[in-house]
Amino acid sequence: SIRKIRAEIDSLLKLTELSQPDTLKVNRLNMMAMLFSNFSYDTAVVYASEAKSLAEEIHYLRGISAALKNIGTLAEFFKKNWISATAYYQEAIAIAEKNKFYEELHDYYSAILNCYFYLGDFPNAMKIVTKGLVSAEAHKDQEKIFRYNNLIGTIYFRQGNFNEALKYCQQSLRMADRLNDDPGRFFVNLGLADVYIAQKDSAK
Numbered sequence: 001s002i003r004k005i006r007a008e009i010d011s012l013l014k015l016t017e018l019s020q021p022d023t024l025k026v027n028r029l030n031m032m033a034m035l036f037s038n039f040s041y042d043t044a045v046v047y048a049s050e051a052k053s054l055a056e057e058i059h060y061l062r063g064i065s066a067a068l069k070n071i072g073t074l075a076e077f078f079k080k081n082w083i084s085a086t087a088y089y090q091e092a093i094a095i096a097e098k099n100k101f102y103e104e105l106h107d108y109y110s111a112i113l114n115c116y117f118y119l120g121d122f123p124n125a126m127k128i129v130t131k132g133l134v135s136a137e138a139h140k141d142q143e144k145i146f147r148y149n150n151l152i153g154t155i156y157f158r159q160g161n162f163n164e165a166l167k168y169c170q171q172s173l174r175m176a177d178r179l180n181d182d183p184g185r186f187f188v189n190l191g192l193a194d195v196y197i198a199q200k201d202s203a204k
Helices: 002-017 022-036 041-057 061-077 082-099 102-119 122-138 142-158 162-179 182-202
Strands: none
Touching: 022 041, 022 061, 041 061, 061 082, 061 102, 082 102, 102 122, 102 142, 122 142, 142 162, 142 182, 162 182
């Protein structure tokens, strides 16, 4: 609720004013940026920019990448500037890839994929999904492997390659069954229905 968000902001403001390690201050500034994104683009950008500047001063790479992602998110959702957002996400991804920030990396992959899907840039979307899948497989992260396989099917579908889309959707469905993932199974079945309809229409 709005009241709850306001209370979180007030609490963080008090903590940010205290003398504390700079890395913690960067984290709180990044949190403030996202909380203020519910109310004010300008204020949110100020906090995200402060987080980035302080993180760069102390060479806090996680803080830099988080701030870049936050600035990209603000550009995407407030300004509808997907090109600018993509540039910020790419910078965050480069830091996360180089420093092996696993969870953050996949968060940034998700963010940039939103832009690529909106822009209809499926070649670059496929590059990101392929990198994500390789990373997830290296970590034996079954939930992420499932997600990326399903995304590959979605990209093939959007490109009109229904046979490959069907293959990856069926593979994703088997994974959802193994993971006992009911929501995942539901969304894969929706995708399968779209593929079957598209195949039928294209055969006419």
